[in-house]
Amino acid sequence: MSDLIRLSAADLAAKLASGEVSSVEATKAHLDRIAAVDGAVHAFLHVNAEALETAADVDRRRAAGEELGPLAGVPIAVKDVLVTKGMPSTSGSRILEGWIPPYDATPVRKVREAGMVPLGKTNMDEFAMGSSTEHSAYGPTHNPWDLDRIPGGSGGGSAAAVAAFEAPLALGSDTGGSIRQPAHVTGTVGTKPTYGGVSRYGSIALASSLDQIGPVSRTVLDAALLHDVIAGHDPHDQTSIPDAWPSMAEAVRRADVSGLRIGVVKELDSDGFQAGVRQRFHESLELLAANGAEIVEVSAPNFEYAIAAYYLILPAEASSNLAKFDSVRFGLRVVPEGGGTVEEVMAATREAGFGPEVKRRIILGTYALSAGYYDAYYGSAQKVRTLVQQDFDAAFAKVDVLATPTAPTTAFKLGEKLHDPLSMYLNDVATIPANLAGVPGISVPAGLAPEDGLPVGIQFLAPAREDARLYNVGGALEALLVDRWGGPLLAQAPDLSTHELMATEEGVV
Amino acid sequence: MARAALMDFDEALERFEPVIGLEVHVELNTKTKMFSSAPNPANDEFHGAEPNTLVAPVDMGLPGSLPAVNGTAVRYSISLGLALGCGIAPSSRFARKNYFYPDLGKNYQISQYDEPIAFEGSVEVELENGRTFEVAIERAHMEEDAGKLTHVGSTGRIHGAEYSLVDYNRAGVPLVEIVTKPIVGAGADAPALARAYVATIRDIVLSLGISEARMERGNLRCDANVSLRPKGQERFGTRTETKNVNSMRSVERAVRYEIQRQAAILADGGTITQETRHWHEDTGTTSPGRPKSDADDYRYFPEPDLLPVEPDPAVIEELRAALPEPPAARRRRLKAEWGFTDLEFQDVANGGLLNEVAATVEAGATPAAARKWWTGELTRIANAQGADAAGLAEPAHVAELAALVDEGTLTDRLARQVLEGVIAGEGSPREIVDTRGLAVVSDDGALIAAIDQALAAQPDVLAKIRDGKVQAAGAVIGAVMKAMQGKADAARVRELVLERAAADN
Numbered sequence A: 001m002s003d004l005i006r007l008s009a010a011d012l013a014a015k016l017a018s019g020e021v022s023s024v025e026a027t028k029a030h031l032d033r034i035a036a037v038d039g040a041v042h043a044f045l046h047v048n049a050e051a052l053e054t055a056a057d058v059d060r061r062r063a064a065g066e067e068l069g070p071l072a073g074v075p076i077a078v079k080d081v082l083v084t085k086g087m088p089s090t091s092g093s094r095i096l097e098g099w100i101p102p103y104d105a106t107p108v109r110k111v112r113e114a115g116m117v118p119l120g121k122t123n124m125d126e127f128a129m130g131s132s133t134e135h136s137a138y139g140p141t142h143n144p145w146d147l148d149r150i151p152g153g154s155g156g157g158s159a160a161a162v163a164a165f166e167a168p169l170a171l172g173s174d175t176g177g178s179i180r181q182p183a184h185v186t187g188t189v190g191t192k193p194t195y196g197g198v199s200r201y202g203s204i205a206l207a208s209s210l211d212q213i214g215p216v217s218r219t220v221l222d223a224a225l226l227h228d229v230i231a232g233h234d235p236h237d238q239t240s241i242p243d244a245w246p247s248m249a250e251a252v253r254r255a256d257v258s259g260l261r262i263g264v265v266k267e268l269d270s271d272g273f274q275a276g277v278r279q280r281f282h283e284s285l286e287l288l289a290a291n292g293a294e295i296v297e298v299s300a301p302n303f304e305y306a307i308a309a310y311y312l313i314l315p316a317e318a319s320s321n322l323a324k325f326d327s328v329r330f331g332l333r334v335v336p337e338g339g340g341t342v343e344e345v346m347a348a349t350r351e352a353g354f355g356p357e358v359k360r361r362i363i364l365g366t367y368a369l370s371a372g373y374y375d376a377y378y379g380s381a382q383k384v385r386t387l388v389q390q391d392f393d394a395a396f397a398k399v400d401v402l403a404t405p406t407a408p409t410t411a412f413k414l415g416e417k418l419h420d421p422l423s424m425y426l427n428d429v430a431t432i433p434a435n436l437a438g439v440p441g442i443s444v445p446a447g448l449a450p451e452d453g454l455p456v457g458i459q460f461l462a463p464a465r466e467d468a469r470l471y472n473v474g475g476a477l478e479a480l481l482v483d484r485w486g487g488p489l490l491a492q493a494p495d496l497s498t499h500e501l502m503a504t505e506e507g508v509v
Numbered sequence B: 001m002a003r004a005a006l007m008d009f010d011e012a013l014e015r016f017e018p019v020i021g022l023e024v025h026v027e028l029n030t031k032t033k034m035f036s037s038a039p040n041p042a043n044d045e046f047h048g049a050e051p052n053t054l055v056a057p058v059d060m061g062l063p064g065s066l067p068a069v070n071g072t073a074v075r076y077s078i079s080l081g082l083a084l085g086c087g088i089a090p091s092s093r094f095a096r097k098n099y100f101y102p103d104l105g106k107n108y109q110i111s112q113y114d115e116p117i118a119f120e121g122s123v124e125v126e127l128e129n130g131r132t133f134e135v136a137i138e139r140a141h142m143e144e145d146a147g148k149l150t151h152v153g154s155t156g157r158i159h160g161a162e163y164s165l166v167d168y169n170r171a172g173v174p175l176v177e178i179v180t181k182p183i184v185g186a187g188a189d190a191p192a193l194a195r196a197y198v199a200t201i202r203d204i205v206l207s208l209g210i211s212e213a214r215m216e217r218g219n220l221r222c223d224a225n226v227s228l229r230p231k232g233q234e235r236f237g238t239r240t241e242t243k244n245v246n247s248m249r250s251v252e253r254a255v256r257y258e259i260q261r262q263a264a265i266l267a268d269g270g271t272i273t274q275e276t277r278h279w280h281e282d283t284g285t286t287s288p289g290r291p292k293s294d295a296d297d298y299r300y301f302p303e304p305d306l307l308p309v310e311p312d313p314a315v316i317e318e319l320r321a322a323l324p325e326p327p328a329a330r331r332r333r334l335k336a337e338w339g340f341t342d343l344e345f346q347d348v349a350n351g352g353l354l355n356e357v358a359a360t361v362e363a364g365a366t367p368a369a370a371r372k373w374w375t376g377e378l379t380r381i382a383n384a385q386g387a388d389a390a391g392l393a394e395p396a397h398v399a400e401l402a403a404l405v406d407e408g409t410l411t412d413r414l415a416r417q418v419l420e421g422v423i424a425g426e427g428s429p430r431e432i433v434d435t436r437g438l439a440v441v442s443d444d445g446a447l448i449a450a451i452d453q454a455l456a457a458q459p460d461v462l463a464k465i466r467d468g469k470v471q472a473a474g475a476v477i478g479a480v481m482k483a484m485q486g487k488a489d490a491a492r493v494r495e496l497v498l499e500r501a502a503a504d505n
Helices: A002-006 A009-018 A023-041 A051-063 A106-113 A156-163 A180-186 A220-230 A248-253 A275-290 A301-324 A342-353 A356-369 A375-396 A421-428 A432-437 A467-485 A498-504 B009-015 B071-083 B187-208 B248-267 B313-321 B327-338 B342-350 B354-362 B367-385 B395-406 B412-423 B429-436 B444-457 B459-466 B470-483 B490-503
Strands: A044-047 A075-079 A117-122 A169-173 A189-192 A213-217 A261-265 A294-298 A401-405 A441-448 A455-461 B016-027 B095-098 B108-111 B118-126 B132-144 B148-153 B161-167 B174-180 B220-230 B240-245 B275-280 B285-291
Touching (some): A009 A220, A023 A051, A023 A075, A044 A156, A051 A117, A075 A156, A106 A117, A106 A220, A117 A156, A156 A169, A156 A180, A156 A213, A180 A441, A180 A455, A189 A220, A189 A467, A220 A441, A220 A467, A248 A467, A275 A294, A275 A441, A275 A455, A275 A467, A301 A356, A301 A432, A301 B095, A375 A401, A401 A467, A441 A467, A455 A467, B009 B016, B009 B248, B016 B187, B016 B248, B071 B118, B071 B132, B108 B132, B118 B187, B118 B327, B187 B220, B187 B327, B240 B248, B240 B285, B248 B285, B327 B342, B327 B354, B327 B367, B342 B354, B342 B367, B354 B367, B354 B395, B367 B395, B367 B412, B395 B412, B412 B429, B444 B490, B459 B490
Parallel strands (some): A075 A169, A261 A294, A261 A401, B240 B275
Antiparallel strands (some): A044 A117, A169 A213, A189 A213, A189 A441, A441 A455, B016 B174, B118 B132, B132 B174, B148 B161, B275 B285
């Protein structure tokens, strides 16, 4: 079975289309894998009991000659930030424990309509607040490369599920790097689309002006195929872009970097980044240059204020978005001893239901929006946001895409930064500017850092609505690197399931 | 709660100048809600639905749900802004007003804060006494209504309630809040002006067809701000805001009450507390709500889930071109067209019967007949029923009734019987004339037979008539009318009685 789980989504889809493999077989293989390794990885919060039934339905439709989408029958993991009809959706929080949403998020609906098979819901930092998945109320996810290390966050569950071959594809959400930074530390691919490229309807909001749903995968083509499924206008989300999108998968298939101008943001190529991270970053650039790309240094002087601005805008919006968790209509309800007024019940519920990081940000955001402080904090942060956008505009006047290391370091140890929020926040220094400006970004594996043997990602950024450029450059680099490595980076990951290994003679480390 | 001391109204006006400010919330009658596709209970079609049946995820504040602006609500708001003489913002924005309350699913209300869709207008308001005022409008902005709490317990109020029930049907109903600038200079007319202003807003939204405008259902709600300043003082006094006053009459009473209450406090050397106050319909008094300061912190910020509202200028011009005549201008025109005296016109206007009379005239009645029926018999019946005359009968039916009297088919007395049938829903006047057989008997043969019978029964009367005592005919006429069950024209009967008396001679 394990050869099925190691297939890319594109290859699996081809086997499904040809009838060589059924969706039930593919789904079963992944459910078995989850059963075998997820005890150690803890990527999933919930496994979908109806997955096999869904798969059987797709197989029936295929047998009946129905026209199916390119990813029909392919299993997918869904980050728990997305609401799923009939499946729990906790956003990693105790306050939503046991809540079953009555509706599907638009990206989930599209995935279902494409005939894909939801395997379950993946772990995440509570309400997507974090860079390590340690802030999940349900315990951390472990990095498949080293179970003592973090899988990144907030979408550590989706990235780990894909890296551990528990799912070929996953949905993630990216507010400041929650798709790209986990991709970086797990040797996987993750895209944050242009703001408005994918509907946010049904995504449990962290920061509405920053959140974006995107694909998580092992290959650039797979990310592109999923991107094509979930993108597009949704009348339920007025910030979603009405224009039609070009095929991202086509961009990968036609990848060609000759003449492509790649800007290196000098402020994000500094001593603050781990040596191995920078080394792999520059090797990737050299490889692209050797294949016809033009590497240009650009400056983004306002990026240094991005984290500060982000940590005002995000908590401000989050403090309001999270107000709805009050026990009145859904989720946890804690009644103080001897009963209480509705205000007292709300307070007791929020006290018990929210973790410390969530409370920290609610307090920060409430403060930043308060009368008398609004201009100094929220107002100033919005001005910085405009400056960051102007930096992007200036850079994209000179180059087609920007490149940066995705994050400053490789995966750190679980617990290492848990009690040092500021150093945790700094993980997102390279990913946050894209969210502030609404531009798309992708993280693609760039190799292993020589000093610790852990994965390193390279991030590409493109102007808004030019997501296809990311798939072009990402696809080209991936092809060159896989050639150099003699196979995908994840082939070098340690295997997690020795029992399964013995049965299949596969997966040499 | 001790009953507040009140100063005599005239005395209060001698010593203080009232300044009022009115906030009117209009529930729009769009098919769906402001930000969701759930049916709108402020539309007659969906009024009265079972609790929590008209809800979409966003109305309940479910995780992941997002608002989407209702385009019709925006167009209605623009029309209303234009009708109020306001400028329409080329770009306006929604904002979140953050506060925790169980009737508010998201625990924030989506409203407009510093960028309303309509601003700086004015409305001409005519009082019942004929005096007119220009009321300056500061702004009109779009927002969503909240759900409804029912407090279960002995008091029916939140204090002392055992528990409370929440109905989210009303959550997300589209609202336009119209805010006036401070109104100064109304003096003793301030209470009446407040009432007339709300009536004018009601006329405007009804003429635009954008709200059901029933105050008793909360389609139209008024918050009245009142402050007093000593005569000659420039600075405004401290104001109170009496919330959710739900009838025209109560608006007038509440303003009047606050003037008297505040005057008593100020005259006594006291100070007014800036607060919201509740209006009590039964006692005609207000009581303190919560303290309100200008520094109430709702942590407003631009709603990140919605784009700015940027209406196409061509659409604004279309809506402007389609505006109905302003109420005050319409009144002037109708008064001239109908040739009514001031008193006759005020009788119609103050009875809230302008539209009914106009429609009746449109349906073919003379203005005099239309006025007579609406301010006369219909108003009498309405008063007896404790209802509004408007809506009691179809204007077309009233016009038909007037025509039947005109053509001689009905006498006034018969017409009143037909009207009862119309109000009872028995059909059109002509149908009722037929089914009840109420038409005047114009067949002379039938009348003559009845007259001869009556004359034969009263030979003494016949003798008197023949003696030239014509007034004695009354007894015979009465007997004939009785025999005809009133369905005869008494004048014609009289003619025939005299004719027959002479003929038999």
